[in-house]
Amino acid sequence: MKDILNRLDIDLLMRIFYNKLLEDPAISYVFTDVAKINLETHLPIIANFWEQNLLQTGNYKNNVLEIHRQLNFKEKLTPKLFKIWLNHFNIAVDENFTGENSEKIKTRALSIATIMKIKMQQI
Secondary structure: OEOOOOHHHHHHHHHHHHHHHHHOOOOHHHHHHHOOOOHHHHHHHHHHHHHHHHHOOOOOOOOHHHHHHHHHHHOOOOHHHHHHHHHHHHHHHHHHEOOHHHHHHHHHHHHHHHHHHHHHHOO
């Protein structure tokens, strides 16, 4: 396995990750019924976020915290949901990549999930 090195790797990771999320009934409803994402529209946006976060080359311009705050008003984003999200994220990385960036993206996902979880509990 190789490390996450470029946008193509991030695109692949996001597709694998979201497929895992959408196959899990414990969390899929948040994406399909509450947020009502269109996967083909959403994947490039989320890949922009992770490309910017990991490789500093993306062009993500949205306020990720505000997006999740709005979602939290529709459906409470519980600690359990964050745990499921993070578990699927880590599995998607570990099954497909290995290396410094692979570890870095998992650490950043943990940090983001932790901050989001704290912020959502304050609402």
